[in-house]
Amino acid sequence: MGFIEDVGLTRREDELVVHMVFSLLIRYTESNPGAPSLPELLQQASRLDDLPLVERHAGTIFSSLVKHRLITSEGRSLAGGLSNNLALTAAGRTEGARIRQLQQDVAARRRACRIALLLWLYDDDSTRDDPAMATIAAFFGSHLSFFWGEQFTIKDVAAAGRWLREHGFVKGIEFWGGEIARAQITTKGVDCVERDEGNITAYIERATMSGGQTINVHGPNSGQIGMARDGNVSQTQQQGVDIEKLVEALNGVREALPVLKLEKEDESALTEAMDEVEAKGRSGALTGEEKKSMLKRIGALIAKSASSMAPLVQGGLEQLIS
Template identity: 30%
Template structure:
């Protein structure tokens, strides 16, 4: 049986369509589960996974019939994913990263000069609930070859190598930068900060100060330590809190967003943040920002909310 949680994004899209974006429609999910090769146990596993992330409610399930109700966070998750899915620049970056990581895994598996097109059947080729197209994979292969991260055999009819292997530079990108091609190339050119050389943040999250990579920082109060790898997320959330007064929200709405943001910051201060909890509290924060980005009366507020969402997405 396939890995049930791998179908999380597809299930969310499917439930959203069946429920017409409503939080009141109870949707049985066995039709979806059977369509992707999951049995009843797999359907329940997937449903509970989405429930634990705050995306779906399973309170109507029973008698061996798994059913899902969308939450407001689930709606925000679907809408935000659709926005990212439609962004060609984000898709291109994700495809390059996925393809390079795939070539690295082929090297480890001792596959000599794997066929580039076979990447399309791999889990890495599934992004935001949809697979990369053949054209996107060809473009990614051409780009990686141009940047000397892979090398291989070209034919006139296609862009990029049809068979290739990862280079030593590509291996560095995967092992030291988790395959993030844009960050690796930016570092090679010496352009600005990266995840590994994080900026110093003096935010106003409940009066706290945030710092990392802070050998030369002097502060007048205790600085909460951000867990390694979560620095960009902490920076993004601290920036949202700093800009929040400009939203001009009702006091209750502002308090709700502040509470959600501070939950995120509190979790990333833990020695070993729990990914599931981070996702859940982050979904709550995005659930507050998404309606503002879509429907706020003032254009300035819509732009600020969208900027906050973009900052969060860029940090993940």
């Protein structure tokens, strides 16, 4: 196993599903005797929406947990797949207790969340043609947003984002409450990922041993990583409206649409409103008062989302409205 797997993180869907099922199994056995099938486990946890995902990896789940001696092989059904029963071994109960303790340990969760957020920002940066701030709400749609199969909370991510920014691994834009709505990895963060797999402790220890000097070899300060991270970014302003900041905030909302899970009608209205204010802003016809009015309408549409991520997404607009 690599470093990130050892700390309960993964970039892979199959590994995430194994983590998730084992985490649910640990909780199940705390109050239920016997060995549940996968559908029974999901039903007890009110997670039947995850059944198609679990079904895709049913064979891997069973074989992986048996391989690591966390469940017995006797639960294998002739029908296979979802029909297999999951019976914890003694080793599985011991490992389960260790993982539950880590999941409940705020410090352990937040240390892991810093690593996860740093890796996610690195991956996000590497997929962009042009460097840009990533919307933190979109992090919750990634495999890295889970710690031993249990998703990080907003508080975990907010604390991790602040810590990473304060220590120079990312830069970000705050909104109400001091939490970070959008962030971008810095050259220091890139160095940590590329040289230490995101192991922040190892990176800091190495820097300390070298007298605080770390050498970043990333070539000229241009291209995907260098541009806009360390240089000055010019901004176009029309009639008191900062167009670059406006577009950046709107793009953040667009990236978060899958997380918001709005009704189709509301999502269409939101997209139309964002396109309208952006077009008007780029044409130079958008006044400060119009901007505030249109952003409030966009915020009202976001508020229709039942997702716990909605306040996080709204935060990116609030500074522009005030």
